[in-house]
Amino acid sequence: MNAPALSGADLVVDGMRCAGCMAKVEAGLGALPGVRAARVNFTARRVHIDHDASVDEEALIAALKAIGFEAHAFAAAEPVARESRGLAKALAVAGFASMNVMLLSVSVWTGADGATRNLFHWLSALIALPAIAYAGRPFFRSAWRALRHRRTNMDVPISIGVLLTAAMSLYETATGGPHAYFDGAVMLLTFLLAGRLLDTVMRERAQDSVAALLRRLPEDVRVLEADGAVRALRLAEVRPDMRLLVAAGDRVPVDGLVEQGSSSIDRSLVTGESVPESVEAGGSVLAGTLNLSGPLVIRATAAVEDTVIADIARLMESAGQGKSRYVRIADRASRLYAPAVHTLAALSFAGWLIAGAGLHQALLIAVAVLIITCPCALGLAVPVAQVVASGSLMRRGLLVRDGAALEKLARIDTVLLDKTGTVTEGRLEPIAGLPEDEVERRVLLALASASRHPIAQAIADRLKAEGVVAAPVRYAGEIAGIGVEATLGRRTARLGRGDWVGAPVAAKDGATDRGVATSFRFGAGPAHRIALADRPRQDVGAAVERLRAQGLQLQFVSGDGWPVVERMARQFGLFARARMSPADKFAAVEALEKAGHRVLMVGDGLNDGPALKRASVGMAPSAASDVGRQAADIVFFGDRLMPVPIAIAGARRTMRVVQQNFAMAIGYNVLAVPLAIAGLVTPLVAALAMSGSSILVVANALRLKNAAR
């Protein structure tokens, strides 16, 4: 048997809340022909599908939509997963070793001596040394890298401390000394690895938004030669003045002018405008926009690297570079920390030598200082708080893609909101004028289902949701830019432009001040003017109010025209700017950032990509374009805007706890270091101090379990 090629897909699924949803998603996908297996990962709100090559992602997404779940393609972040798996293994080894060594140490502390103590010390060495060699590698490697570049980082004192302690303890064991610090060394590694592992989980996922951006363009284009022949060319080979064929349903490959044909164009990818635009001969089209209804012949006006979409790609790149490098709070702490610790240990070593102690005793005390100052609590202070807080945010439908985003979000003072798809739901909804009559509704559904036009699809979706069944009509076809026609019996039904349908009032169609409208008429019946609008998310008012209460400046930035934007700006009392190109949005963010503001950009479209990347923090709804989601630090799920203020409140709570944790870790050092310098720290004291401070920090961070409110 020749099995068809197998491939896999990962989708982010919106709206999974319970076991029932999981079962529904898995069963729904599993029932598709060509799907081998579907498995939901509930923690990550994702589903992994093994399928034959014949099934494509679009079909899977459509199938999920049919059972009531919004889904989006997702690019996996493999390297991070591999790194955290390696850390988890190191942590397991360190944990195993520290438990067993501690078991032996307790016997020593409770009074074992002589041959028994020596035996136990040797056993501890036997367990601890291989464990340190294995579990310490992440620190040794990073410290070595830093030293080779003549820098120092948090891992340098850690590595020196652990290695020196192990060597010193081995010497003590060999000479039958009373104190071995094997337990301290492995316990240190355990706590530090726990912090490091949590930190990795929170770290930034790989971002390849620019590549995703350009994948939106077709790879091959069909060129119309002067003699009328059609030739296939690679996209990169297209030059200005070539004549290209663009079929209905295809994306326009390069910017150009329409020579023949008329159609409507969905420009939402580039401009964020939700309402499709009609084009006729002489009109211009942009690369990356979607040709909805009729075939077009366009004359290229730019090569692929000069198109608007390529400009956005370049803007995104420069946004990534121009963003002032944010130094994470933990890194700032470690910059001060490493030199201080080294100096302290060296000073106590020298001090005790001068005071007349032997080399051996002075070294033991220096080691004790290094152990006691090792940043266990400090290493846990930030990541534990961030992990607990983002877990809480996740339960409220907020996916934090980068732990540093929480730190930056806590210091935001200005919020820029995109309109389409962010403040609004980003899809058209019929708001008035649907026919009441049952027959008319069935005919309308049949007509609307026949077109790919977003207006028709919005009407079809609504009618289907209301349980209407399509009438068995005979289609007469779709006229691009005008409408669709069909017959039922001898009566003709039309859906489209008012004058064509025969509406009594020569109502203006297309964009109006309240959105868009279309007309429908069945036979000699009355003409219905159906109005559609992209409605605001239902809790925009409350969310805006809460953002204001948080002391934030709010602004609308929209690519849409003034009438639509102004109405919404008035409704929510916000300062607004309309007709902004991607470069305008980017410039607006940059100007604010340069003036010392810290900006949160909330947007969804490709056109928001550069601004999302340039802002201190970018946030996108889960229904955003690929590019929008890739560029954002935080993604929010669901139909509401409330997650935005919730995220800010959660981030502020997190930073408060982080600061408390730092205070505790430093307070612990202030208490413990003098003891160590005075030579009073035995292995027992070191173990108690280390675990005590770490537990305190973790317990404090756990208070963030309900941080997302």
Place this chain on the structure above:
Amino acid sequence: MNILGMLIPVALALGLAGLGAFFWAASSGQFEDLDGAAMRILIDEKEEPGE
């Protein structure tokens, strides 16, 4: 004293067995979806998957 000669190797062996089990679990994806695993017990599976 002799009992230590027994107990310590036994304790270590048990610990190592646990460590080995963790390594196996981590590499076979047992920790990929902790919340989902808790939910899955609530799903009634009428048919065996793969039928």
